[in-house]
Amino acid sequence: MSEVKLAAEARTEFGKGAARRIRRADKVPGVLYGHGTDPVHLTLPGHELQMALRTPNVLLSLSVGGKNELAIPKAVQRDAVKGFLEHVDLLLVKRGEKVSVEIPVHAEGDLAPGGNLLEHVLNALPVEAEATHIPESVTVSVEGLEAGASVLAKDITLPSGVVLGIEEDAVVLQVLAAQAEEAAATEGDEGAEAAEA
Template identity: 30%
Template sequence: MAHVALTAQPRAEFGNGPSRRLRRQGLVPGVVYQSGGPSLALALPGHDLKRTLVEGRTSVIDLRIGDDSGRPVLVKDWQLHPTRGDVMHVDFQEVDLTQEITTPVALTLVGSAVGVRDGGVLDQPLREVEVSALPDRLPDEIEADVSALAVGDAMTVADLVAPEGVTIVSDPETVVASVVAPTAEVEESEEGEGAEGAAAEGGESAGE
């Protein structure tokens, strides 16, 4: 997988005031966590960072801070403004490209379930799975084909197929997706049974 390039500048001031000033300049404050070393404070161009997050948050980023030669990092976390959706802060984790890491990856359902065509409802209780792989092998997502699911069927983590070089480490018995009967039919059935019961009771009373 091709690396994404990002350039940042060192950040020496901390706190809410300096962070607000950076954001007014179109910059986003961030931190790089190094294995066995101190964390590095930085500021990045907001437009470039947002594009990187959209293109693939599991991609390896060649991050250059000031005049250094660059280092491979992954996005660890980020915070968004609650109304505008702007990136307010970002955390990176420096990685060793020769060492496998474990990280969450988005789970995407594909295909049209047979049970949905028969009137069922597709439920997806799991949105991410934990995978282990070399940083360059991390996928942007894991796909789950639900085409064969009928009403009452469920797919678990054990049914997922990982790309080459990737191991899914989430609990294999965790339900990924299922097709359930629509609740409206259940409620109508219960209401019908209640009406029939009332009619039967009424009939018995009249007979008495």
């Protein structure tokens, strides 16, 4: 788990106009909340934050007015067209504290022959982990799985100290039977019926 240091500034201006001015200066408005404290409105460096958010559940070490705080991203708003950061909500965390997060699920290996499809029922797995030891992702082997097979949450090996945040029997991945042949056969039947008519 990577920890990224960012210098943040406390923000006193609010509203759309203030947010636009912040973005024009290549910065991002944000809010830091948690642990029963009052929300702190921040201005964060745009480029550094964008780079940090490429890592899922990145741990941010924020320097705010001479005080250091640890936070994880909770909600990120991006411009729908250009993709730049518009606003970020950060959750205050402490070392040793457990937090609920979602970690990406990656599949590796080849399915059994037959043109079957792998469906990601869950792209991210809800887990509970120590704030400073959140895994970046989990990898699941689907080598040789046949149509109809599924990978349940309990089948995924999690790093030490990480526990599932969902039911053990929840389906994460499943293998679907190839349907291209069935569709072609159905089209052939329809063509024959049309010819008879």
